[in-house]
Amino acid sequence: MHLSRRLRNERADIELSDSQFSVLAYLVRTGAHTPNELSVWEHVTPPSMNRTINALEAAGLVARTPDASDGRKVFVTATENGCAVVKETRRRRDAWLHSRLSALTPDERRTLEEATVILRKLVAP
Amino acid sequence: MHLSRRLRNERADIELSDSQFSVLAYLVRTGAHTPNELSVWEHVTPPSMNRTINALEAAGLVARTPDASDGRKVFVTATENGCAVVKETRRRRDAWLHSRLSALTPDERRTLEEATVILRKLVAP
DNA sequence: TGGGGTCATTAGCCAAGCTAATGAGTTAGG
């Protein structure tokens, strides 16, 4: 129906920064985390992460819920809408990547695949 | 003498942003350019490039010289000091990279080399 | 010789990082 159209339009409106998308995708992938955990994961300071969370929350893509067992803590989770944004963005990225990769020979693709393994070793040995 | 020590200290003081270093290195590599040319090369707007040039000029790493044949234009060139900064930074980067690359097998290094060629094709076909 | 275009630059906005400070809540030591 026109719900999917609405979704598209809404997403077109929303422009996420790299760090915002990164946090959102991380939440979708790994579930709820506290702001502190997120700041460590993203290598930014807690206030910076707080700002990122605020933006995502204002856009309705994540929600804060208090931790029942520790009043200081807060859990941040991706909303249904947030999951949808990640899924759709990934779909578009994959489409782009696929169109570029299809211009390569199978041999070239294999070389790239091996390279990613080596690069991973290089950066985090 | 202690001139080299002073150089090091001065360089330690100076913290160049990525875009500043990129412009400086480009000038060292390719000689004088106008601000406009630099902004096109770096994919930023002329005012942004102007700000970058100002910072480099204030640090004594580049100099502006008017174009004799066209009063609107200005040439930006790396100073001797700017060349030294680029050379030293490259030296340190190369040292780091070399230490990481030497942990790889020759086969792995060859794979990486081939991958860079393919990636270049992929990004700018 | 004057009017449209090109260049560098200035002014001022915004996003996203940072440090320092605050306040609520937890925990450990006496």
Place this chain on the structure above:
DNA sequence: CCTAACTCATTAGCTTGGCTAATGACCCCA
């Protein structure tokens, strides 16, 4: 058991490096 120290999240306010709009000098063509 209670207080002092710590741990979170959050707020306040700074800095940097992008941006657009505006300005002023200058070139060139008709």
